[in-house]
Amino acid sequence: AIHNMIKEFKGNVTTVCDSFACSIASVIFMAGKERVMHKGSLLMIHHAWTWASGNAKELRKQADDLDKITEPSIVIYEKNSNLSRDEIVELMDNETWITAEEALEMGFATSIKEDDDAQQSINEMYLNHQVMLNKDLEKELNEVKEALKLEKAKNEEPLTGWNAFFNTKK
Known part of the structure; x- marks a missing residue:
C-alpha cells in the first residue's frame, strides 16, 4: 500500500536509503522516480516467508500463497531495475544484500549520495529526507x-x- 501510494502521488518523489532498506522496505524504496542510496547503505531482497503448521494440504496451500504474495515484489523489482525476472528470482532465492554500488549497477538505485557532506542538524536532515516534499x-x-x-x-x-x-x- 505504501509503495502504491507513493507511485500514485502526482509530484516527483525521491526515495532515499540512508541505512538499510530490507525486505518490504526495499519494495517501498522502488516507488521513487529517483532512488538515492547513501554510499554505506544496503538493500536486501528475498521471497515472502512465514511460519506454518498444519497437515500436508495446508502446508502446500501456504507455499502456493507465499508464491502469490512474492509475485508483486518481483514485478516491482523488474520494473525498477535492468535485471531479468530470472536474475531477480535468483537474488531473492539467496536473500541477497545489495550495496549502493551494486544497486546502481542493477538499476535499483538511480544515484549514490556520498556521505561526506554531513548535515547540520537532525531537523535539516529530516526535511531533506522527506519522501513527498513539494509545494x-x-x-x-x-x-x-x-x-x-x-x-x-x-x-x-x-x-x-x-x-x-x-x-x-x-
Missing part, C-alpha cells in the same frame, strides 16, 4: 494550520454566567 503539500499544510487557528479562536470565547462560575464552556 502542494506545503500549501495544504498551511491551509490546515489556518483552519486549526480558526477552530482554536472559536473555542476561546470568554466564559459567562454560570459557565464562568463552574469554569466550563457552553
Whole structure:
C-alpha cells in the first residue's frame, strides 16, 4: 500500500536509503522516480516467508500463497531495475544484500549520495529526507494550520454566567 501510494502521488518523489532498506522496505524504496542510496547503505531482497503448521494440504496451500504474495515484489523489482525476472528470482532465492554500488549497477538505485557532506542538524536532515516534499503539500499544510487557528479562536470565547462560575464552556 505504501509503495502504491507513493507511485500514485502526482509530484516527483525521491526515495532515499540512508541505512538499510530490507525486505518490504526495499519494495517501498522502488516507488521513487529517483532512488538515492547513501554510499554505506544496503538493500536486501528475498521471497515472502512465514511460519506454518498444519497437515500436508495446508502446508502446500501456504507455499502456493507465499508464491502469490512474492509475485508483486518481483514485478516491482523488474520494473525498477535492468535485471531479468530470472536474475531477480535468483537474488531473492539467496536473500541477497545489495550495496549502493551494486544497486546502481542493477538499476535499483538511480544515484549514490556520498556521505561526506554531513548535515547540520537532525531537523535539516529530516526535511531533506522527506519522501513527498513539494509545494502542494506545503500549501495544504498551511491551509490546515489556518483552519486549526480558526477552530482554536472559536473555542476561546470568554466564559459567562454560570459557565464562568463552574469554569466550563457552553
